[in-house]
Amino acid sequence: MLSFTLKRIVQLIPVFIGATLLVYFLVFATPGNPIAALSGGKPMSPATEAALTAQYNLDKPFWVQYGLYLKNLVTLDLGTSFSGQEVRDLLARAFPVTARLAILALLIESVFGIIFGVIAGMRKGKLFDSTVLIASLLVIAVPTFVLGFLLQYVVGVKLEWAKPTVSGSATWGELILPALVLGLVSLAYVLRLTRTSIIENKTADYVRTATAKGLSRNRVVTVHILRNSLIPVVTYLGADLGALMGGAIVTEGIFNVPGVGHLLYQAIQKGETPTVVAVVGVLVIVFVIANLIVDMLYALLDPRIRYA
Template sequence: MTRFLIRRVLELLLVFFGVTFTIYAMVFALPGDPISALGGSNRPLPENVVIRLREQFLLDEPLITQYLHYIGGLLMGDLGQTFDGRSVAERMSSRWPVTITLALTAWVVEVVIGVGLGLVAGLRQGKAIDKTVLVGTILATSVPVFVLGVTLQLVLGVWLGWVPVAGTTAGWPLAYILPAVIIALFGLASVSRLMRGTVIDTMRSDFVRTLVAKGMPKRRIVGVHVLRNSVGPVLTFLAIDLGYLLGGTVVIEGIFNLPGIGQLLFDAISTHEGPTIVGISTALIIIFLVTSVVVDIIASLLDPRIRRE
């Protein structure tokens, strides 16, 4: 178990440094001078101020030197500062509650609806409900998220007035339910199809045939034995997908004007605020990698064969 964990942690460290360096290089190696852009085109900053700020943010140093300085600060818990002197971590702290609430709401929708639809479809293989779930999941994943978001916002928010059009004034769950459902649709489709497949495989197992032959009620077979043996791969997917949900709210937060991490990232990209882009991306990468480690530990405890891979 110890060797397995050490190997996984080393692999994730390689991923972390590789991905963060790539993002850092993509953000800060782009042409243009973000310091000169602070004053705008009408009122450019004095040359001595530009020089001092470039020295402060090491923009005159080689890219690898800038990255190593950033990693050194990150190890001390510092996500960096914006070009106008604000802490990236402080800017993010007020945005996390909105993003976490939205992501968790979407995750619960995936769990309840996705697992439920997959279970019903697996038990009714080949029937109308099974075909409906398969067709519905294909349709859900074929529509771009921004098209779906704007359309449902117009129909349910503007025309019917069932949900707020934008903002968080209405609070949870009213202000979050529609954007959460839109985000969850894509993961929900995968969850339901995965659950359907595992239920079908489990129903064909010898131990299920034995339980049926012994006369055990179908409700008990499904609720105790089939569900328990089918949900393992689905739980692994759901745990990893929570990390994706936290980072995948950029478009939806922009459409619904939700003041979360996604909207902050979108604003930073629009204004070429490199430290904010890198800081948010790093935080999301850390969350995803930590989630992956936790999932690996749980999976290895449930199935010892994984440790020997």
């Protein structure tokens, strides 16, 4: 297990380099001059423009730019944004907000998704099952920004149960509503996955044997059906954590959350390579680590899986 973990952590290095290289190149190849955009389209003296271009290393060839970026990265210098702020500081401010948002969303989708999924699976074909299935299909089919605005309007504006937008400090409480929107689609998937898995497992031979041993219905469900059914669900949840962190752009936009998605969106618009690459780099690391955790949870849930 230890050597497996170490191996996976070492694998992070090529994955990280590959991903940042790709993103760096994509931003590099994007048409348009970021320096010109910086001045808001107003004319700029050639001397100023040349100085700015040199300051951000934009006059050098691609490989040199990327090499310089990597060199600075070793000293934890992520570069500066066009507005002169350290990218490190920008990230330090935005990342915890998005992390809180994603964790809340993950909690909501796993708790409700699994509970509803188990009930639906155990009562296949009954009213609860059908209702939940139709509702989940609706959630999957309707785009997030529609759901987001709808919930913002109903819960935030009409009912006034929660603040419709998030303040600069983005506290846990303020993030519940955005997290619900962010996690809702995944919740529907978790629910359906759990339901299918439960239906598959509840007719397994060992479940019948467990019943024949004289166990109560509740024990059979929680001890023998649930654990076995969670294996595919955990895989999905792990992969989803990465997607939640990176995919929060729309939700963060709706609720005005000062998170990573917000930061990334602005940076892409400005062609601000250091910020884009830094954000994507962090997301890649989150993705890989989430997958590593999933693999470990997998071994924990299913003793037949052993990593060498």
